Amino acid sequence: MVREGCYAPLLVSVENTGSRLQVTVRVEVTWGGLRGAVVQRSFTRHAFLPGGATRRIPFVVPILRGARSLKVAVSSNGLEVARQEVDLRALATSDRLVAGISSELSLDMVSALSGPDAPVRLVYPRVDDLPESWAGYDSVDMVVVHDTAFQQLRAAQAAALEAWVVTGGALVFTGGTGALQLGAAGLGRLLPVEITGLRERDDLPSLAAFLGFSRGPRGKMVIAESKVTAGAVVSSQDGLPTIVKRRLGRGSVWFTAFDPTLAPLDSWGGSRALWRRLSENDRQPALGAFSGSAVDDPWMKALLGNPPLGFPGSLAALAFAGGYLLLLLPFLSARISRRLRARLRAALLLCVAAAAACAGWLMFDRELFRSDARILDAARADVRSGDSVARVTEKIGLFGVQAGSAELPLDTADVAVDEAVRVGIPARTGSPLDPGLSIDTGRETTIRGISFPRFGSRLLVLNAVVSMPVEARVGSSAGSLLLSVSNGSARSLRRCFLVHAGRGYLVGDVAPSETVTRTFAPADGFLISSAEARLRLAGDARRASFLDQSEADTEPGRSRLFEGPGSVAGWLDDPLIAHVRPDRPALCLVVVEAR
Amino acid sequence: MRIARNPFLDEGVRTYFVQEAILRSYFALVGVIGLALLLWWPRASLDAVVRSGIFPATFTTVCIGLYVCLTYLGARYGSEGFSPEARGKVREYALLTQVSLASIVAGRTLFALLHTLFLLALGTPFLLASLAVSGGGPALMLPALLVIGAATFAVRMYGLLTLVLLERQVGRDLCLAAGIILFLVISSLVVPAVNPITALLSILPGDKAAEAPISLPFGSIPFFLLSVIMSLAAGLLLAGAVFASLRGIRRRERPDRGGTR
Numbered sequence: 001m002v003r004e005g006c007y008a009p010l011l012v013s014v015e016n017t018g019s020r021l022q023v024t025v026r027v028e029v030t031w032g033g034l035r036g037a038v039v040q041r042s043f044t045r046h047a048f049l050p051g052g053a054t055r056r057i058p059f060v061v062p063i064l065r066g067a068r069s070l071k072v073a074v075s076s077n078g079l080e081v082a083r084q085e086v087d088l089r090a091l092a093t094s095d096r097l098v099a100g101i102s103s104e105l106s107l108d109m110v111s112a113l114s115g116p117d118a119p120v121r122l123v124y125p126r127v128d129d130l131p132e133s134w135a136g137y138d139s140v141d142m143v144v145v146h147d148t149a150f151q152q153l154r155a156a157q158a159a160a161l162e163a164w165v166v167t168g169g170a171l172v173f174t175g176g177t178g179a180l181q182l183g184a185a186g187l188g189r190l191l192p193v194e195i196t197g198l199r200e201r202d203d204l205p206s207l208a209a210f211l212g213f214s215r216g217p218r219g220k221m222v223i224a225e226s227k228v229t230a231g232a233v234v235s236s237q238d239g240l241p242t243i244v245k246r247r248l249g250r251g252s253v254w255f256t257a258f259d260p261t262l263a264p265l266d267s268w269g270g271s272r273a274l275w276r277r278l279s280e281n282d283r284q285p286a287l288g289a290f291s292g293s294a295v296d297d298p299w300m301k302a303l304l305g306n307p308p309l310g311f312p313g314s315l316a317a318l319a320f321a322g323g324y325l326l327l328l329l330p331f332l333s334a335r336i337s338r339r340l341r342a343r344l345r346a347a348l349l350l351c352v353a354a355a356a357a358c359a360g361w362l363m364f365d366r367e368l369f370r371s372d373a374r375i376l377d378a379a380r381a382d383v384r385s386g387d388s389v390a391r392v393t394e395k396i397g398l399f400g401v402q403a404g405s406a407e408l409p410l411d412t413a414d415v416a417v418d419e420a421v422r423v424g425i426p427a428r429t430g431s432p433l434d435p436g437l438s439i440d441t442g443r444e445t446t447i448r449g450i451s452f453p454r455f456g457s458r459l460l461v462l463n464a465v466v467s468m469p470v471e472a473r474v475g476s477s478a479g480s481l482l483l484s485v486s487n488g489s490a491r492s493l494r495r496c497f498l499v500h501a502g503r504g505y506l507v508g509d510v511a512p513s514e515t516v517t518r519t520f521a522p523a524d525g526f527l528i529s530s531a532e533a534r535l536r537l538a539g540d541a542r543r544a545s546f547l548d549q550s551e552a553d554t555e556p557g558r559s560r561l562f563e564g565p566g567s568v569a570g571w572l573d574d575p576l577i578a579h580v581r582p583d584r585p586a587l588c589l590v591v592v593e594a595r
Numbered sequence: 596m597r598i599a600r601n602p603f604l605d606e607g608v609r610t611y612f613v614q615e616a617i618l619r620s621y622f623a624l625v626g627v628i629g630l631a632l633l634l635w636w637p638r639a640s641l642d643a644v645v646r647s648g649i650f651p652a653t654f655t656t657v658c659i660g661l662y663v664c665l666t667y668l669g670a671r672y673g674s675e676g677f678s679p680e681a682r683g684k685v686r687e688y689a690l691l692t693q694v695s696l697a698s699i700v701a702g703r704t705l706f707a708l709l710h711t712l713f714l715l716a717l718g719t720p721f722l723l724a725s726l727a728v729s730g731g732g733p734a735l736m737l738p739a740l741l742v743i744g745a746a747t748f749a750v751r752m753y754g755l756l757t758l759v760l761l762e763r764q765v766g767r768d769l770c771l772a773a774g775i776i777l778f779l780v781i782s783s784l785v786v787p788a789v790n791p792i793t794a795l796l797s798i799l800p801g802d803k804a805a806e807a808p809i810s811l812p813f814g815s816i817p818f819f820l821l822s823v824i825m826s827l828a829a830g831l832l833l834a835g836a837v838f839a840s841l842r843g844i845r846r847r848e849r850p851d852r853g854g855t856r
Contacts, residue, residue, distance in 0.1 A: 293646075294645075295642045295645050295646045296646070304640075304642045309640060309641045309642060310639070310640035310641050311636075311637040311638075311639075311640070311641065311651070311728050312728070314633065314636050314638065317632060317633055317636045317724065318633055320720075320724055321629035321630075321632055321633060321721070322629075324625065324629065324720055324721075325622070325625055325626060325629060328621070328622065328625060328717075329622070332618045332619070332621055332622045333618070334613075334615040334618060342608045342609045342611075342612040342613050343608055343612070345612045345613075346608060346612045346713065349612075349621070349713070349717070350713065350716055353716040353717050353719060353720060354716070356720035357716075357719045357720040357723050359720070360720040360721070360723040360724035361723045361724075363724065364723070364724045364725075364726070364727050364728060365723065365726060365727040365733075369727050369728055370727065371726075371727040371730065371731070371732060374641070399641060399642070399645060401641070401727065401730050402727075402730050402731065402732050403730070454650065454730040454799070455641075455644050455645050455648075455650050455730050456645065457645045
């Protein structure tokens with residue numbers, strides 16, 4: 001089952017009954033695109049298959065509304081050796097999904113979260129099939145880990161789950177006897193507690209109080225004893241944490257010391273309220289989060305203007321035409337070159353024309369203007385102090401002058417690639433299928449075949465979770481504001497500023513591995529509500545415009561820079577995800593939520 | 596080597612690179628194309644062009660401007676419009692000298708071809724300057740030059756034919772203007788692919804015709820190529836017509852060849 005409008009995990013199982021093979025597995029998804037044109041996106045992975053081997057190759061594919069089919073093709077040395085087509089219409093659903101990791105089908109009670117307009121379906125993936133990419137969880141609202149049947153998750157699977165939480169997911173670890181498996185399963189890094197043992201209890205009045213019920217569950221239940229390692233205890237009974245919550249990025253990790261799938265909790269009246277509380281999140285699917293075109297996108301606008309991305313000025317054309325005429329004049333005037341022999345005159349005229357042609361080519365096709373695609377890059381990274389990971393949204397605007405195609409190598413392998421509406425000449429009736437773009441994941445991930453028509457544009461939206469150990473602490477002492485910013489990343493944070501209580505304070509650059517401390521008097525800050533103050537903080541109009549657009553564009557749940565309790569923001573010089581050199585300086589804003 | 600020593604080639608060079616009126620015509624040609632470049636130079640920013648979908652037509656305009664200018668000049672050069680005494684020369688060569696008619700026609704045709712290349716070279720800097728801002732690549736230069744060059748050659752041979760057939764310059768001018776206009780109008784209505792202006796409009800990618808090759812019994816050819824082939828064929832046919840006309844004149848007017856004079 002796949003949810004429309006989200007990325008979905010796909011496992012392709014390839015069995016090689018012959019001799020060893022180097023294969024390329026290609027997955028193609030097609031859907032009705034803009035103005036009825038059929039758009040296709042393909043994903044490729046390369047794998048080595050020894051004779052008699054079976055390999056399962058993971059993909060994450062976008063399932064847009066209207067997605068029609070999914071084709072999987074396996075080829076070796078350019079020859080297609082296997083092919084399968086899947087009709088997505090039969091598999092797609094618009095219901096909300098909850099993933100339950102459990103050895104038994106014991107979490108069906110979660111479907112009680114269904115509302116009249118938003119039914120909830122529960123899916124039970126096998127531990128071995130869990131995605132290795134955070135985008136593989138894009139379609140689920142909540143992941144409940146009951147037990148892993150004593151299986152250990154691969155490191156990539158655990159990392160994917162963690163990254164998904166950072167993007168806003170809700171992860172619930174249930175307790176009881178199954179909790180003893182969690183650490184050994186490779187999920188210890190995510191757990192907000194360390195399990196120390198088991199205890200039996202007959203009631204949990206504190207749980208009732210937490211949920212606003214008069215009576216708690218009564219009956220024998222096994223409670224996991226634990227020590228909190230991260231997060232906060234939101235409910236405890238006799239000093240024993242019963243519900244612990246850890247904030248991680250935009251999402252949250254919950255731990256319930258009890259097993260809500262067993263009696264007496266499964267039949268308790270507050271069970272539904274408990275699941276509702278645990279599943280609360282405002283996560284939006286990464287797919288289709290942005291619409292619009294590269295020319296109208298607010299982030300791109302900040303790059304398009306100031307200075308304008310344009311053609312050489314008319315003065316350059318005038319200088320060229322005038323210069324050419326002036327060079328020709330002596331050879332075309334019988335008075336000036338009366339004694340010139342006819343053949344010599346013809347040769348000299350040809351030389352002048354050839355020189356002018358070279359000059360015109362160099363001036364207008366190489367120096368002042370190029371006909372290859374322009375790349376503009378704008379990004380925003382959000383970090384919570386202490387998380388060491390950032391959720392990054394990077395928009396890449398490609399502006400094609402000549403019809404052609406481009407490719408973008410990416411620095412990060414686990415990237416969800418999305419595309420907003422394309423502007424350009426619509427496909428003619430009967431023209432070949434629009435190739436869309438192809439994402440090639442091998443040792444490095446590369447987006448290939450990003451084709452565009454003459455004077456067309458494309459806007460790619462890349463979402464990723466990257467390591468960014470940056471921390472900021474804000475405190476106050478004797479009316480002064482104390483700030484400490486620690487940059488543990490490998491990149492310099494330029495022109496940092498602190499936003500606190502509606503005022504902005506300039507901090508300056510923070511080099512890699514540097515910790516900067518500052519003390520500010522309230523009078524040092526600029527009132528952030530004024531555009532002039534934001535311009536002074538940002539340093540130039542382009543960045544100030546980006547700050548405004550980024551703030552206006554803030555998705556639900558993402559920290560609003562100018563309204564939060566305290567944030568430090570700074571700029572990176574280069575793109576975070578794409579490995580490209582953009583045609584304008586990249587705009588990459590890092591927002592660190594201070595402690 | 597024989598053809599390189601053709602006296603008509605030499606005479607052509609001495610005429611077309613010495614006469615003041617013709618030199619002025621080159622200057623005017625470059626001036627007009629330069630003006631077209633400036634007038635159609637894109638003034639909007641790239642994002643405005645992408646947003647509006649109205650692409651700069653600089654390259655197409657320069658191409659059409661060059662074609663129109665070369666058509667006019669080709670007709671004038673072919674009919675010796677810049678040197679009214681020339682008609683007498685062609686006829687005198689045919690009537691009063693022993694030079695073979697094939698040599699006269701071959702010399703004139705070859706010079707017409709070479710001179711057309713020279714004129715294209717004069718316009719090439721503007722074509723190259725306008726290429727990138729119009730979203731074109733270097734590969735478009737060859738089709739554009741072929742279409743303009745072939746059409747200019749055909750017009751030039753048509754001018755030569757009128758020079759041989761008609762005595763008065765006014766008659767030649769009227770015949771040339773009527774023929775060219777009729778050709779452009781009729782071809783655009785009946786066989787657009789033969790029309791050089793339509794072919795030039797279709798060169799830049801994204802235009803409807805540019806991506807639709809013409810299907811012929813032996814295969815398909817790019818849209819612009821039909822215009823080139825037809826223009827070259829017309830030019831060679833007109834050269835044949837010039838030869839036939841000169842032979843007729845020589846037979847009719849030279850007593851030693853059975854003429855009445």
